[in-house]
Amino acid sequence: MNVSTDLYQRKPLPAGFLDDARTLIGDRLQTGEAIRLQHGSSETHFDPVLPDAVAFVHSTEEVAALVRLCVATDVPIIPFGAGTSLEGNVTPIAGGLTIDLSEMNAIIEVNQEDFDCTVQAGVRREQLNEYLRDQGLFFPIDPGANATIGGMASTRASGTNAVRYGTMREAILSLRVVTPDGKIIRTARRARKSAAGYDLTRLMIGAEGTLGIITEITLRLHGIPEAISSAVCSFDTLKGAVDTVVQSIQIGVPVARIEILDDQQMRASNAYSKLDFPELTTLMFEFHGSERYVREQAETVGEIAAANGGGEFRWSNLPEERSQLWKARHEAYYAAIGQRPGAVGWSTDVCVPISRLAECIVETKADLAVSAVPSTIVGHVGDGNFHVIFAIDPAAPEEMREVQALNDKLVARALAMDGTCTGEHGIGLGKQKFLVDELGDAIDLMRLVKKAIDPRNLFNPGKIFQL
């Protein structure tokens, strides 16, 4: 997608900037084109825009020093984690300095008794869970990609476990942040809850780096459940699948994950992940608890599924079957794109009240059915959140326009149902016009906050909204 460059005419870096930055971090300041391209590209449909330089930082103090330099010299600053965001959230459209936090990947402390840990922003979620496993703990937020915790905080990520464990909004106790005035603050203490002043933690979560740079995160953890089981069930009708979810939640079953994959996605996933599931609308479940309680949950949901026209309820407590199932779910995006060799992916994201979910997906599928662009639907159905993944032919510009029109229609539908234009991917570059449709005058309040905290508009400029 082309980004308007009118608003963001790049200025050359001021004389001496690179030398000054090298004084701070030595040859961890990089200006080679390959590195810059890597930090200006996205996994999806956004055209690359290169930063002027990339700083591989090793400490909060280094970030603060670079922030002070950038602010003193009017250079834009873009924080970067794993580069797995989907709405152009870290594309440096005004140029400037990308701060790559991936080498700040230390797990600083784990407080087992308190179920919390503090990590540097560049720690990745898989790394964290491998580290925690021996202590009987886990970090539940799982957006699919092996993202950094800092990036997940900045986009308010969620994913497959959110129906039970919440999103990054609930998972974070405290942040260490470098603010645009170059100070290092901590947004809260390590207590589980607090009523002490404005919720700066939540202000920074989902701000996509526009209000400061998150360098450390204190996270809530959970005990690894005594037992985990999974189940898969196919449905002839989408409504039967969604009704199964709604009724399971209504009756109070604390399902850990409930994912929906449509027939198109099941076809793609069978091919990509070497599976043999029926190519029908499918629910994947995971249950957490004691041995007895996990079985009870699965039995209850199995009965509900049967009453809603579900097929065989394939229940399993074997770790290998479970990991095969969730590997397929994690690979869904690549499976969807992989249907069409050389395709460019575009994954959109809406979230609606669950009572409207079946209707929203059915109407969307009718639109997709008459499109020439292959697409699949996957969703965190317990939250009312789903994605359409398009596989676009990069040589056919009319396909990009068609997907834009389909996305416009999908988001308008979600908003008409009192939903949101993004459940978890953020606004970035791609969803700005929809944010206006969604929140109207409330965006003025966001602008006031942005201008007060970052008066020179240097922190990830041009993201979320236009000033």
Next chain:
Amino acid sequence: MNVSTDLYQRKPLPAGFLDDARTLIGDRLQTGEAIRLQHGSSETHFDPVLPDAVAFVHSTEEVAALVRLCVATDVPIIPFGAGTSLEGNVTPIAGGLTIDLSEMNAIIEVNQEDFDCTVQAGVRREQLNEYLRDQGLFFPIDPGANATIGGMASTRASGTNAVRYGTMREAILSLRVVTPDGKIIRTARRARKSAAGYDLTRLMIGAEGTLGIITEITLRLHGIPEAISSAVCSFDTLKGAVDTVVQSIQIGVPVARIEILDDQQMRASNAYSKLDFPELTTLMFEFHGSERYVREQAETVGEIAAANGGGEFRWSNLPEERSQLWKARHEAYYAAIGQRPGAVGWSTDVCVPISRLAECIVETKADLAVSAVPSTIVGHVGDGNFHVIFAIDPAAPEEMREVQALNDKLVARALAMDGTCTGEHGIGLGKQKFLVDELGDAIDLMRLVKKAIDPRNLFNPGKIFQL
């Protein structure tokens, strides 16, 4: 407690203000001294300060009209719900207009399938739960007092159910707010989660009315569990009680409530609520789930309690026994004050990482034991949150000073343990110096936000921090 009046010299209302306000809401603008005293007094130790007038509003549009009038004429505006806050949060120290929202008490809609509802800010939590009961739903946040939902939002309240269901931070999906520019905004849609821009919802939650006036709240609800049971258990040692809590959570038992009451509180509660519990450190539990699962949870916790020196584990699934137990807990504050006829109450509030809770309470009890002022301890122990309730002789100014010193010491101890100076009561007037100790430079960021949104400092001025 005396409030400094140097910073908040009252200005008389501008000529014509009362007439203009009456044009907007007629005789629901009140200036009688009794009404003003009621809106300037607190349930605790803060000296009354009277507003110049009180507006009993009936709609968001009326609030917006009054806000525009106040801003145009430089008159302070203080939102008021049930007046049950504990840190002087609604004391109108600069005078001005108190906006009483208690008559905005309509339940606007309940979406049973989506587990949410939208209410006006003046709805009280007991009223809401009575209304929801027939639909099989409940709203779990229970701070003890029968507060308004708007007030609970503004102080980021929590209470006895937070260990399982979270606090107001997690319970709110969206807010309708009148902002200082007189506009009416909605902070989010009704979707269960969203990554659409800055988290204005969480910015308003806990802002104590300093950034705008909340007039409607969309809340997450929960299904009434199939079964609810409760249990009480006494312990010879405080450590045994706290270890029981930590181990129960560690093993993953999803206890709905775990409350601690110390020996002093049990003595007071036995007298006040006509009970015959042992006058020892006591835990009160509530378990939610299916019949079978509730029994399993209670058995597990009972075994853990026995291993930690707990006495008889009095388990019950009878509604009348349960309501007797929780009635005693809800009356704890009045029981504590009632120990000393005519006493003035002071309830303080800290929250620490749970690994430090036993130590924090033990050290605090040692301080309390040598004080002349009667006091009790109650706490939401699953969160690491506890209160000391003092019953102060109003005729003995030295007692007020002694409690101030004890409070200083308690908060310093909690902060040294990486805790917070308030888990749920808010900062108001009473905790401002502690907020500085807790968050330091981060308060500058709060000030930037406040000045940007309320540049004339008219919204509940003088609360949370000094500008």
